[in-house]
Amino acid sequence: MPSAPRTLFEKVWQRHEVAPESQATPAVLYVDLHLVHEVTSPQAFTVLRQRSLAVRRPDLTLATMDHSTPTLTAQVFGGAPIAIESAARQVHELERNCAEFGVELLGLRSAERGIVHIIGPELGLTQPGKTVVCGDSHTSTHGALGALAFGIGTTEVGHVLATQCLLQRKPRTLTVNVEGTLRPGVTAKDLILAIIGRLGVSGGTGHVIEYRGPTIRALDMDQRMTVCNMSIEAGARAGMIAPDETTFAYLAGRPRAPRGADWERALAAWRELPTDPGARFDRELNIDANDIEPMITWGTNPGMSVAVGTAIPAAGDALYQRALAYMGFTPGQPIKDQPVNVVFLGSCTNSHLSDLRSAAALLRGRRIARGLTMLVVPGSQQVKRQAEAEGLDRVFLDAGAEWRESGCSMCIGMNGDVVARGQYSVSTSNRNFEGRQGSGARTLLASPLTAAASAVRGRVTDPRDLM
Amino acid sequence: MQPFATLTARTLVLPATNIDTDQIIPARFLTTTERTGLGAHLFADWRYDPAGQPRPEFVLNRPEAAGCAILVAGRNFGCGSSREHAPWALLDYGLRAVISTEIADIFRNNSLKNGLLPVIVDEATSGWLIAHPGAELTLDVAHATLTLPDGRVVSFPLETFARHCLLEGMDELGYLLGRRAEIEAFEKHRGESRP
Numbered sequence: 001m002p003s004a005p006r007t008l009f010e011k012v013w014q015r016h017e018v019a020p021e022s023q024a025t026p027a028v029l030y031v032d033l034h035l036v037h038e039v040t041s042p043q044a045f046t047v048l049r050q051r052s053l054a055v056r057r058p059d060l061t062l063a064t065m066d067h068s069t070p071t072l073t074a075q076v077f078g079g080a081p082i083a084i085e086s087a088a089r090q091v092h093e094l095e096r097n098c099a100e101f102g103v104e105l106l107g108l109r110s111a112e113r114g115i116v117h118i119i120g121p122e123l124g125l126t127q128p129g130k131t132v133v134c135g136d137s138h139t140s141t142h143g144a145l146g147a148l149a150f151g152i153g154t155t156e157v158g159h160v161l162a163t164q165c166l167l168q169r170k171p172r173t174l175t176v177n178v179e180g181t182l183r184p185g186v187t188a189k190d191l192i193l194a195i196i197g198r199l200g201v202s203g204g205t206g207h208v209i210e211y212r213g214p215t216i217r218a219l220d221m222d223q224r225m226t227v228c229n230m231s232i233e234a235g236a237r238a239g240m241i242a243p244d245e246t247t248f249a250y251l252a253g254r255p256r257a258p259r260g261a262d263w264e265r266a267l268a269a270w271r272e273l274p275t276d277p278g279a280r281f282d283r284e285l286n287i288d289a290n291d292i293e294p295m296i297t298w299g300t301n302p303g304m305s306v307a308v309g310t311a312i313p314a315a316g317d318a319l320y321q322r323a324l325a326y327m328g329f330t331p332g333q334p335i336k337d338q339p340v341n342v343v344f345l346g347s348c349t350n351s352h353l354s355d356l357r358s359a360a361a362l363l364r365g366r367r368i369a370r371g372l373t374m375l376v377v378p379g380s381q382q383v384k385r386q387a388e389a390e391g392l393d394r395v396f397l398d399a400g401a402e403w404r405e406s407g408c409s410m411c412i413g414m415n416g417d418v419v420a421r422g423q424y425s426v427s428t429s430n431r432n433f434e435g436r437q438g439s440g441a442r443t444l445l446a447s448p449l450t451a452a453a454s455a456v457r458g459r460v461t462d463p464r465d466l467m
Numbered sequence: 468m469q470p471f472a473t474l475t476a477r478t479l480v481l482p483a484t485n486i487d488t489d490q491i492i493p494a495r496f497l498t499t500t501e502r503t504g505l506g507a508h509l510f511a512d513w514r515y516d517p518a519g520q521p522r523p524e525f526v527l528n529r530p531e532a533a534g535c536a537i538l539v540a541g542r543n544f545g546c547g548s549s550r551e552h553a554p555w556a557l558l559d560y561g562l563r564a565v566i567s568t569e570i571a572d573i574f575r576n577n578s579l580k581n582g583l584l585p586v587i588v589d590e591a592t593s594g595w596l597i598a599h600p601g602a603e604l605t606l607d608v609a610h611a612t613l614t615l616p617d618g619r620v621v622s623f624p625l626e627t628f629a630r631h632c633l634l635e636g637m638d639e640l641g642y643l644l645g646r647r648a649e650i651e652a653f654e655k656h657r658g659e660s661r662p
């Protein structure tokens with residue numbers, strides 16, 4: 001008898017059940033790739049040390065540093081001390097932990113270092129059908145390759161280090177079907193902001209999202225990662241996209257992807273992964289991509305967004321009032337032409353080579369507005385080198401922007417790259433929470449194109465006005 | 468982890484919805500390598516002004532906050548970043564339970580692993596709790612119930628395994644380490660059937 005049709009998520013989940021869940025106990029789920037960074041791991045290594053435990057599978061574990069690392073070349077390569085002392089301690093603690101427990105570390109000066117969610121796919125470690133976890137909620141990014149990837153807490157980091165397993169209740173499934181063509185000037189970032197606007201910031205809670213439909217199939221890998229990255233901003237545990245020829249072409253030849261006969265075998269297995277026809281999801285949402293405009297957030301969560309050419313809602317609930325007060329906006333104010341102090345091009349959402357290219361195309365031959373600061377932070381050292389080989393660094397520098405070493409930087413402001421109190425930042429990152437980019441900072445999330453256009457004008461700008 | 472059977476305590480109320488973990492503990496305090504000491508920075512940007520002085524109007528700074536061990540918050544508490552520093556900060560401050568109509572997944576997991584009880588209630592109960600800050604409640608883990616001051620009993624979802632772990636003060640790592648034979652068998656099986 002043929003087995004019942006299954007979703008991509010169900011296939012990956014079932015292949016990793018060491019023990020299925022029961023009424024009394026959660027499933028024991030096996031982890032294929034555990035990514036570790038400096039901020040959410042120190043306390044986990046401490047537990048291992050206290051209980052005299054080893055790392056069970058160092059070969060499935062990879063550490064890097066990104067959140068609190070400096071982006072100034074002098075502090076990364078020039079021997080200048082890391083300006084923030086507690087960040088320096090965290091960096092050194094990760095070095096010590098990795099050495100002691102035999103975990104491979106792409107350290108501060110490694111040519112392969114970068115934001116953890118950029119380097120997993122870039123190295124070819126993130127692969128279809130794998131389970132990928134990291135002590136970071138944007139681990140959902142890796143689902144763009146057809147992996148089941150989700151963020152965990154520090155206690156769970158310890159569980160995976162010690163046992164390579166996690167205790168998990170099986171999440172529900174939600175399919176987001178996207179049809180239609182994204183118009184020129186409209187990017188994957190605008191698409192996911194529109195989806196979050198529809199779902200709401202807790203609409204995905206308890207669910208794994210599978211993004212499907214012709215619009216998704218037409219996205220390249222970088223764009224797919226942008227979409228999956230922000231699944232958590234709708235509350236979802238993970239976002240997934242079925243692997244296809246785009247995925248395979250992306251992975252082929254990457255340093256840690258399978259090769260030769262292994263590649264052929266892997267490919268055959270990966271082709272089995274997409275959701276079977278007739279498989280059922282617990283919920284469904286349909287999105288028409290033709291309608292989507294360049295989007296920008298006006299409030300203090302990623303669900304509070306509008307088309308860049310329109311206005312902030314004229315009225316709302318207590319949360320709306322609070323957000324408006326924090327942002328210093330008036331009800332019904334047009335978002336377009338809002339003055340901007342800072343533009344941040346970076347973060348695990350939008351720091352791929354293609355993101356830098358699209359912003360550079362708009363900035364070429366132009367200058368950023370007087371008095372505005374623009375920080376360009378590539379997602380990894382490899383992205384940085386590739387961008388430099390294409391001369392993108394010159395485009396940014398000639399425009400008056402700063403060109404930095406890779407890391408999380410102003411997405412989270414842990415390394416001192418912060419937006420000053422009360423200032424407005426158009427940022428390509430993923431969270432516009434109060435204080436996210438610095439205490440009192442006001443963040444407007446947008447695509448790299450909208451960010452670049454706003455940098456040129458010094459005001460929130462529809463990129464199509466400059467294209 | 469300490470066993471958690473029952474708790475009788477007064478509530479602190481933060482009615483805002485979508486309180487994210489960046490508000491619970493701002494990122495600049497995450498460069499610590501310890502679990503302790505974070506209570507001083509709990510809700511730092513709401514609790515202190517830019518000069519570091521307590522804002523007298525903020526709930527945690529009012530005299531009646533002393534001794535409260537239950538936090539009542541608006542819908543979708545704990546969304547955003549996976550930082551376990553959020554439950555650590557709440558516990559370090561002295562809170563033992565969080566009540567909301569919706570609690571974000573990762574925060575909920577992290578809380579249970581540290582003995583901070585996540586309690587999900589219906590709109591009506593939440594509305595009553597928000598309107599009555601300082602109410603004394605009793606939380607009962609074995610029965611997964613909350614008792615209001617007037618004696619009304621409200622149940623909340625708490626799966627069997629989580630309940631067991633809380634009651635016994637059991638840590639999941641011990642449980643997982645106990646499954647070693649199955650994990651080895653799984654790895655062996657995969658090793659044989661994989662490229």
Ligand code: SF4
Nearest residue numbers: 138347348408411412
């Ligand atoms: S870039 Fe921002 S969202 Fe992404 S991992 Fe770093 S801090 Fe988190």
